[in-house]
Amino acid sequence: MYLPDFDYYVPASVAEACQLLAENIDCAKVISGGTDLLPKMKHGLLSPQILVSIKKIPGLRKIEYVQGKGVVIGAASTINDIVFSEVVQQKYPSVSNAAHTMAANQVRHSGTVGGNLVSAVPSADMPPILMALNATATIEGPNGQRQLPVEDVFCGPSKCLLEKSEIITEIIIPDQAMTGSTYFKFALRRAGALAVVGVAAAVQVENETIKDARVALGAVAPVPMRAKKTEEFLIGKKISDELLEEAGKIAAAECKPITDFRASEEYRRDLVRIYTKRALCKAIDQGHV
Amino acid sequence: MEGIRYPKENTLYKKKEYTQIGQSKPRIDGVSKATGAGKYCGDLKFPNMLYGKMLTSPHAHAKILSIDTSAAEKIPGVIKVITHKDVPSLKYGISPARWDENVLCIDKVRFVGDKVAAVACVDEETCYKALKAIKVEYEVLPAVLNYRTAMNEDMPQIHDEYPRNINTEIHQLFGDVDKALEEAYHVRTDVFEGQRTYQCPIEPHSAISIWKDNKLTVYSSTQSVHYFQYYIAREFGLKMGDVRVIRPLVGGGFGGKLEPTGLEFNGAVLSKLTGRPVKMFYDRAEMFAHNRGRHQGHYEITTGVTKEGKILAAKANFVLDGGAYTSLGIATAYYAGGLLPLTYDFENYQFDLMRMYTNLPACGAQRGHGAPQPKYAFESHLDNVARDLGIDPIEIRKRNARQPNTNTCNGMGIQSCHLTEALEKIETITDWKAKKEKGLPKGRGIGMATGSFVTGAGYPIYRNDYPSSSCMVRVNEDGTSATLYANAIDIGQGSDTVLCQMTAEAMGYRYENMKIVTGDTETAPLDFGAYSSRQTAYCGWACKRAGEEIKAKILETAGFMMHLPPEDLECEEGIIFSKSRPKVEPITFEEAAKKYFIIKGPLVGTGVYTVPRLGGYHKGAPVATSPSYSFCTQAAEVQVDEETGEVDVIHAWDVHDAGQIINPALMKGQVHGAFGMGISETIMEEVVFNKDGKIINPDVGGYRIITALDMPDFTNDLIPSNDEPATPWGLKEIGEGSNNPTMGAVRNAIYDAIGVNVASLPLSYEKVWRAIKEKKEKEQAAK
Numbered sequence A: 001m002y003l004p005d006f007d008y009y010v011p012a013s014v015a016e017a018c019q020l021l022a023e024n025i026d027c028a029k030v031i032s033g034g035t036d037l038l039p040k041m042k043h044g045l046l047s048p049q050i051l052v053s054i055k056k057i058p059g060l061r062k063i064e065y066v067q068g069k070g071v072v073i074g075a076a077s078t079i080n081d082i083v084f085s086e087v088v089q090q091k092y093p094s095v096s097n098a099a100h101t102m103a104a105n106q107v108r109h110s111g112t113v114g115g116n117l118v119s120a121v122p123s124a125d126m127p128p129i130l131m132a133l134n135a136t137a138t139i140e141g142p143n144g145q146r147q148l149p150v151e152d153v154f155c156g157p158s159k160c161l162l163e164k165s166e167i168i169t170e171i172i173i174p175d176q177a178m179t180g181s182t183y184f185k186f187a188l189r190r191a192g193a194l195a196v197v198g199v200a201a202a203v204q205v206e207n208e209t210i211k212d213a214r215v216a217l218g219a220v221a222p223v224p225m226r227a228k229k230t231e232e233f234l235i236g237k238k239i240s241d242e243l244l245e246e247a248g249k250i251a252a253a254e255c256k257p258i259t260d261f262r263a264s265e266e267y268r269r270d271l272v273r274i275y276t277k278r279a280l281c282k283a284i285d286q287g288h289v
Numbered sequence B: 001m002e003g004i005r006y007p008k009e010n011t012l013y014k015k016k017e018y019t020q021i022g023q024s025k026p027r028i029d030g031v032s033k034a035t036g037a038g039k040y041c042g043d044l045k046f047p048n049m050l051y052g053k054m055l056t057s058p059h060a061h062a063k064i065l066s067i068d069t070s071a072a073e074k075i076p077g078v079i080k081v082i083t084h085k086d087v088p089s090l091k092y093g094i095s096p097a098r099w100d101e102n103v104l105c106i107d108k109v110r111f112v113g114d115k116v117a118a119v120a121c122v123d124e125e126t127c128y129k130a131l132k133a134i135k136v137e138y139e140v141l142p143a144v145l146n147y148r149t150a151m152n153e154d155m156p157q158i159h160d161e162y163p164r165n166i167n168t169e170i171h172q173l174f175g176d177v178d179k180a181l182e183e184a185y186h187v188r189t190d191v192f193e194g195q196r197t198y199q200c201p202i203e204p205h206s207a208i209s210i211w212k213d214n215k216l217t218v219y220s221s222t223q224s225v226h227y228f229q230y231y232i233a234r235e236f237g238l239k240m241g242d243v244r245v246i247r248p249l250v251g252g253g254f255g256g257k258l259e260p261t262g263l264e265f266n267g268a269v270l271s272k273l274t275g276r277p278v279k280m281f282y283d284r285a286e287m288f289a290h291n292r293g294r295h296q297g298h299y300e301i302t303t304g305v306t307k308e309g310k311i312l313a314a315k316a317n318f319v320l321d322g323g324a325y326t327s328l329g330i331a332t333a334y335y336a337g338g339l340l341p342l343t344y345d346f347e348n349y350q351f352d353l354m355r356m357y358t359n360l361p362a363c364g365a366q367r368g369h370g371a372p373q374p375k376y377a378f379e380s381h382l383d384n385v386a387r388d389l390g391i392d393p394i395e396i397r398k399r400n401a402r403q404p405n406t407n408t409c410n411g412m413g414i415q416s417c418h419l420t421e422a423l424e425k426i427e428t429i430t431d432w433k434a435k436k437e438k439g440l441p442k443g444r445g446i447g448m449a450t451g452s453f454v455t456g457a458g459y460p461i462y463r464n465d466y467p468s469s470s471c472m473v474r475v476n477e478d479g480t481s482a483t484l485y486a487n488a489i490d491i492g493q494g495s496d497t498v499l500c501q502m503t504a505e506a507m508g509y510r511y512e513n514m515k516i517v518t519g520d521t522e523t524a525p526l527d528f529g530a531y532s533s534r535q536t537a538y539c540g541w542a543c544k545r546a547g548e549e550i551k552a553k554i555l556e557t558a559g560f561m562m563h564l565p566p567e568d569l570e571c572e573e574g575i576i577f578s579k580s581r582p583k584v585e586p587i588t589f590e591e592a593a594k595k596y597f598i599i600k601g602p603l604v605g606t607g608v609y610t611v612p613r614l615g616g617y618h619k620g621a622p623v624a625t626s627p628s629y630s631f632c633t634q635a636a637e638v639q640v641d642e643e644t645g646e647v648d649v650i651h652a653w654d655v656h657d658a659g660q661i662i663n664p665a666l667m668k669g670q671v672h673g674a675f676g677m678g679i680s681e682t683i684m685e686e687v688v689f690n691k692d693g694k695i696i697n698p699d700v701g702g703y704r705i706i707t708a709l710d711m712p713d714f715t716n717d718l719i720p721s722n723d724e725p726a727t728p729w730g731l732k733e734i735g736e737g738s739n740n741p742t743m744g745a746v747r748n749a750i751y752d753a754i755g756v757n758v759a760s761l762p763l764s765y766e767k768v769w770r771a772i773k774e775k776k777e778k779e780q781a782a783k
């Protein structure tokens, strides 16, 4: 547990950061809150010679509502920024609440939403709710800017579809037709525990019928995943206990959990069943909570 | 004089309550710890100091074929690399029959983390480079990872001297168990399983060794400076007087810092060879690998009872996973069965145990030493028996409860005991009867259990005839302060504070004017340290006696000054007054103390305490003996999510029979903390290994300990008493008995909630989920 030597850069703009990354393509890494990166470096899992901090880049830490765009969350916003953001609390308390399930206060104070996505941990707490709300990430690199749905950012455990010279600058939650959304995290203690299962659901309810639904699952596949069969099953159906029960079963069947020392595959599947049902129920009844 | 309060009216001759004990005085080390000013071993630095690290084994079981240190030695900044060739080959451990551990392994490594080589370098970073450069050639051997099959004929042998990997075997028989079981109305056997847990103190182990001019000084985060001094001197053939062990502040031990580690032994050698101070320490993962945590075990309990639930005989048949070395585990093994006859009175008892060697880190003493898991098994079993007989769980315990002034069948003498009252009180404060009669909401359950623990082990940790505790008090020349010199070790439990309170009480002085020097073998006299919940009682006796000596001396001087016979004088809170003549102007402790110094020189008192001979004469009789025992009852109310298996402990209650409370705030801290630790071990904690014997969760993220948010609401109640004659002021232990009932109480509550038996620790959500699922499947199949 010893942090190896590295050089530390604090660029003043996104362009400068991307240039630094491009120039040192094999030995540089972005550091944001460092809560994921530094432990990995201490364990000898990574040894970048250059760290490029994005914390001082103006604009990367603001959270605002932009007409026509949606809720825009700067990638360097800390998890607690999201927890306490008035904009988020007003528009999507479900996102603020999901952020609050993460880690413990100290980690929420330094960990950022960009880092939470790019670390691409299957159990990360922000992706499911962002995916359920169809959020996109704005990615900037030496060759300009592109948009990627959050669910397409991940391509494997600790792997992202980001070029080494690219950074995520913001996450956009578009204006919703969804009438409700929520995130359930099942963990083995009340703070400082990773999700054994995370379930986010967003629904559009009209006349007791599910007009649209998005269900996203964490910790039960190599990457945070959409439960698309579950969604298809739900759309257009009249709400009933049996419907939600059945949806839970479909989600349990389509997820791909593994057994590790925290939980067995079997247990995780059953938890997906239970929490899909509970999440849908809550999103239907209570709005964005 | 400033700060001295003269009474306006002389009411002093009235009989008063205690003035220094029984009060929640602020901790003597509180400010320095809370502000971060206090220094722990890891904070210390010395001029020219080197950093040391150990290379440990990556294999669970392997022969060492060769060790090549040449590449490491060439790295700039590497000052010294040592292997077994450079250290004494004398083995160490808890008792001569079980000295089985080497400072550095010679021909074999026995667990992932076993000590192979050590380096001293100019800084920490260079240490890691050096460790990487040491080449060790191993021949990997098949490993013994399952303690249940470790005794099988075909298993590899871990230590040549211990056939079939049996480290310790215990067979004790009291009374006629077979006959009693035959005569019993109901006989039941249950089997429970415990898990491996680790103390995980917040402060990692560290040691700084300075070997200079034939004298070795070791700063260490230890629970016992004397034990370290003894073992370090023995290992290096030094006189005890030439080894000085100093304890800076200690951030928790819970039993894991009671025995010296490779840090002290290797640090000493490295310091001797380099002529420089050497600091060595474990990081969190290395602490887990060193371990010495709680043994996991397999516990079979049988009892035979009458129709009314009176226990006629009990049989305990246990197997423990000891890991690769004995550590303190032989005591653990005897404690495992030795303490069971304490809370319930039965005449016939059989205790059989095997402590197995495995190729896993060694297990040792952890809060409640050997007792909590067996107690969990017994308390769970007793609830099962009560259910069989249709008796209420509290009622069956009342019918068997230990009474004062009785002996256990295995030779322990109990004087003060208020267990029955504690059972009655827990029944009242939990609203037990109403909850049982009316029933609780779905998924809700309540359970309880009893506990007990030694107030100090009756015998020292290694054979010797020294007194158990001793201390010295010196009053400052002008009487404005007094310093207590003691080697009682404050590891966070607050012994420095309560010992100063007790000393001040005995002296007739004020706690606020006390200073303390502890944890230094060169300045303070012998004490065996902090283990077996002995510190307050044992060192408390020494403090009381030293304080009383000072008081006698000061009253004699005051007698001269006041022209009164000393017998007529009393001293309280630093005021000396006549007991028979209220109108005589009182004088102060300070005035008398100063006068004493002027006439006679240093005002010093000393105190010593030796435990009387206790216990029976059978093999293993010393373990579990104590001058006095605490008793307690605990209850927990849980809500189980019947779909997910999640267990939420909603409220917990503790009723303690802990005698005279010296410091109520610290008492609460102990009970609260022990319950928290207990509940954490019950529901969450477990050291998990991969198939090669390597720990997969050696960090506080993967090894889950409860957080403040997981701690239930907690009611802390007492059966006040001071009728224990064997301890100073009638106090009893509070540090370890408090997590004795927890596992059983929570298990019984879960059973009450969902009607299923989860028979292995931890009672994790997944296990509860599985038990509920299996129950449902069975019910469906039956339909």
Ligand SMILES: Cc1cc2nc3c(=O)[nH]c(=O)nc-3n(C[C@H](O)[C@H](O)[C@H](O)COP(=O)(O)OP(=O)(O)OC[C@H]3O[C@@H](n4cnc5c(N)ncnc54)[C@H](O)[C@@H]3O)c2cc1C
Pocket: A029, A030, A031, A032, A033, A034, A035, A036, A037, A038, A039, A054, A075, A076, A079, A101, A102, A103, A104, A107, A110, A111, A112, A113, A114, A115, A116, A117, A118, A119, A123, A124, A125, A126, A162, A166, A167, A168, A169, A192, A193, A194, A195, B701
């Ligand atoms: C004790 C502890 C508990 C934790 N508990 C949880 C938990 O409960 N739930 C959970 O989801 N996570 C948890 N984490 C993980 C971590 O804290 C979060 O994932 C956090 O959001 C990471 O953000 P960061 O800013 O610290 O990332 P960093 O460590 O700074 O970066 C992580 C990775 O992302 C890259 N990166 C960061 N920002 C950007 C960007 N804008 N563009 C491109 N690449 C970027 C970095 O190069 C690095 O590879 C925990 C961590 C700790 C230490």
